[in-house]
Each structure stands twice: as C-alpha cells, then as structure tokens.
Amino acid sequence: MVRQTRCASDAGVSPAKLQLHAAGTAATTENQVDELQRALAKELPPGIDVEIDEQFDAMFSYKAKNYALLTKAGDVIIKGGALKSRGLEKFQRVFVEEMIKLIMKGKPEAIPQLRDEFERKIRNREWKIDMLMKTDTLQDSLDKYRAKIAGSARNRAAAYELALASGRNYKPGDQISYYIKATPKKVPAYEAAKLASDFDPQNRDENVDYYVAKLDDLMKKFGGLTAVASSSAKQESLAL
Known part of the structure; x- marks a missing residue:
C-alpha cells in the first residue's frame, strides 16, 4: 500500500x-x-x-x-x-x-x-489536573533505585521519590501520576512533586510558573x- x-x-x-x-x-x-x-x-x-x-x-x-x-x-x-x-x-x-x-x-x-x-x-x-500531570512507569525496584542513588549512579526522580514516601510496595512496571505543586521557594521538581490522586480541585496548588516555563x-x-x-x-x- x-x-x-x-x-x-x-x-x-x-x-x-x-x-x-x-x-x-x-x-x-x-x-x-x-x-x-x-x-x-x-x-x-x-x-x-x-x-x-x-x-x-x-x-x-x-x-x-x-x-x-x-x-x-x-x-x-x-x-x-x-x-x-x-x-x-x-x-x-x-x-x-x-x-x-x-x-x-x-x-x-x-x-x-x-x-x-x-x-x-x-x-x-x-x-x-490530567492536562498537567505526568505519568511515569517505574523501571527499577525501589531498593535498586535507592542503591543507584547511594552510588551516584542516577539522579533522583519524582516518581520514585513519591513511591518511597507513600510506603506502598511499588514494583517495576507500576505507574505513578503526579504534578508539580507550588512551593515557597524554588526547589528541584522531585521535591515539589505531588501525587495526582492527592490533588484537591477546590484548593488548587499546581505551580503555574513551572508549567508556563x-x-x-x-x-x-x-x-x-x-x-x-x-x-x-x-x-x-x-x-x-
């Protein structure tokens, strides 16, 4: 054809x-x-x-x-x-x-x-929020991610940091959706990331300057x- x-x-x-x-x-x-x-x-x-x-x-x-x-x-x-x-x-x-x-x-x-x-x-x-959020798929286990960070083999990433903070047993292949919230001072994106499931449409807190950039x-x-x-x-x- x-x-x-x-x-x-x-x-x-x-x-x-x-x-x-x-x-x-x-x-x-x-x-x-x-x-x-x-x-x-x-x-x-x-x-x-x-x-x-x-x-x-x-x-x-x-x-x-x-x-x-x-x-x-x-x-x-x-x-x-x-x-x-x-x-x-x-x-x-x-x-x-x-x-x-x-x-x-x-x-x-x-x-x-x-x-x-x-x-x-x-x-x-x-x-x-689905227009602004990002969905990442975990490639490594959380333990492997920790080891790579400890060995300076990779940079920190928002999805993994959120997975660690959640206390849940995330595994490779799991997906995490998040957005970047506004913060009092400028911080790395992984520190300002917030789970999309925690977004409150009545009290919006997305970082508009980040998304305009x-x-x-x-x-x-x-x-x-x-x-x-x-x-x-x-x-x-x-x-x-």
Missing part, C-alpha cells in the same frame, strides 16, 4: 536544512493520482500493484521518521517520538499538535496567540521552524 501526500515546495528554502514542508493549495485531481500510480508501477518489479491508500491535505516533516499529516477532515496524525514524546505532559502534546496544525494550514502567525491562550488557561487554572520551552524548541513557516507564508503571499 502506498500513501500519497501533497506537499508544496518550501519557497526556495532547502528542505534538508529546514525540514519543513508547507501544504499545497491546489486539489489533487484523479488524473494526477493515476499518473502517480503509473509512475510508481514502472519503478517496481512486475506483479506488484500500486494502490493509493489515502490522500492528505498537508504534511509537516520535522526530521527523519518524525512527521505529521493533516487529514481532509482537519485532524492531525503525528508519527515519531520527537513530536509526541511520552515524556510530555498532555497540555504540551496538545500544544504541539495545534501548533503543527496551524503550520500545515499556512497560519504560523497565529502560533504566538495559541501560546498566550495556553498560558492564560494555565494561570487561570482552567484545566483539570514548559510551554516556553516548546516555543524555543520549535522556534526555528515556526519562523521559517512565517517567512515562507509571506514569500508565497508576495508571489501572488
């Missing part, structure tokens, strides 16, 4: 250097699809048939094996750990998805507004790509 996607050129910018592909605006016709099928068939050994499985309105390529597709229904499909890391909190994953969608729709200039909207929701404590980290991480997308959009507008 062959999946065919439509991507426009990068307005003269090297894809290898920027790894950014904007969506084309013209619809793919049935004739173009047929031509693609025939061209692919010529390159394949006899007996192998080519079938177009699905078409997408746009593709965003971040790096090898890390990309996103925009479906005709407006949904975003993300592939690759660099864009949907399990180490991200849910609000970060949602932000990345919405940011990429704006780029694929040719609206990168709206990303700062998206960032401000997320900050407002964090500071106004509008989200349920995480939002800004994402903006810095993808800053180069968003700047290029904005530049490309302006060039295409001038060309029209």
Whole structure:
C-alpha cells in the first residue's frame, strides 16, 4: 500500500536544512493520482500493484521518521517520538499538535496567540489536573533505585521519590501520576512533586510558573521552524 501526500515546495528554502514542508493549495485531481500510480508501477518489479491508500491535505516533516499529516477532515496524525514524546505532559502534546496544525494550514502567525491562550488557561487554572500531570512507569525496584542513588549512579526522580514516601510496595512496571505543586521557594521538581490522586480541585496548588516555563520551552524548541513557516507564508503571499 502506498500513501500519497501533497506537499508544496518550501519557497526556495532547502528542505534538508529546514525540514519543513508547507501544504499545497491546489486539489489533487484523479488524473494526477493515476499518473502517480503509473509512475510508481514502472519503478517496481512486475506483479506488484500500486494502490493509493489515502490522500492528505498537508504534511509537516520535522526530521527523519518524525512527521505529521493533516487529514481532509482537519485532524492531525503525528508519527515519531520527537513530536509526541511520552515524556510530555498532555497540555504540551496538545500544544504541539495545534501548533503543527496551524503550520500545515499556512497560519504560523497565529502560533504566538495559541501560546498566550495556553498560558492564560494555565494561570487561570482552567484545566483539570490530567492536562498537567505526568505519568511515569517505574523501571527499577525501589531498593535498586535507592542503591543507584547511594552510588551516584542516577539522579533522583519524582516518581520514585513519591513511591518511597507513600510506603506502598511499588514494583517495576507500576505507574505513578503526579504534578508539580507550588512551593515557597524554588526547589528541584522531585521535591515539589505531588501525587495526582492527592490533588484537591477546590484548593488548587499546581505551580503555574513551572508549567508556563514548559510551554516556553516548546516555543524555543520549535522556534526555528515556526519562523521559517512565517517567512515562507509571506514569500508565497508576495508571489501572488
């Protein structure tokens, strides 16, 4: 099965250097699809048939094996750990998805507004804690973790510190969900971690500055790509 996607050129910018592909605006016709099928068939050994499985309105390529597709229904499909890391909190994953969608729709200039909207929701404590909490899976036993800490073989981690403090017999494979609470002074995240099950929605205590900083980290991480997308959009507008 062959999946065919439509991507426009990068307005003269090297894809290898920027790894950014904007969506084309013209619809793919049935004739173009047929031509693609025939061209692919010529390159394949006899007996192998080519079938177009699905078409997408746009593709965003971040790096090898890390990309996103925009479906005709407006949904975003993300592939690759660099864009949907399990180490991200849910609000970060949602932000990345919405940011990429704006780029694929040719609206990168709206990303700062998206960032401000997320900050407002964090500071106004509008989200349920599941948007901010993080879930880690224990890889080592608690005894092994203690031994590694004693031998300076690893750094302290929030999930393990919470497991130790709970007094429960956590085992490798168990999951712990937690968030970072506000503290009178700045401390390491593992010291400010609190079990999500202990969160009180009537007396919220999440560290909003900590989560806004995480939002800004994402903006810095993808800053180069968003700047290029904005530049490309302006060039295409001038060309029209």
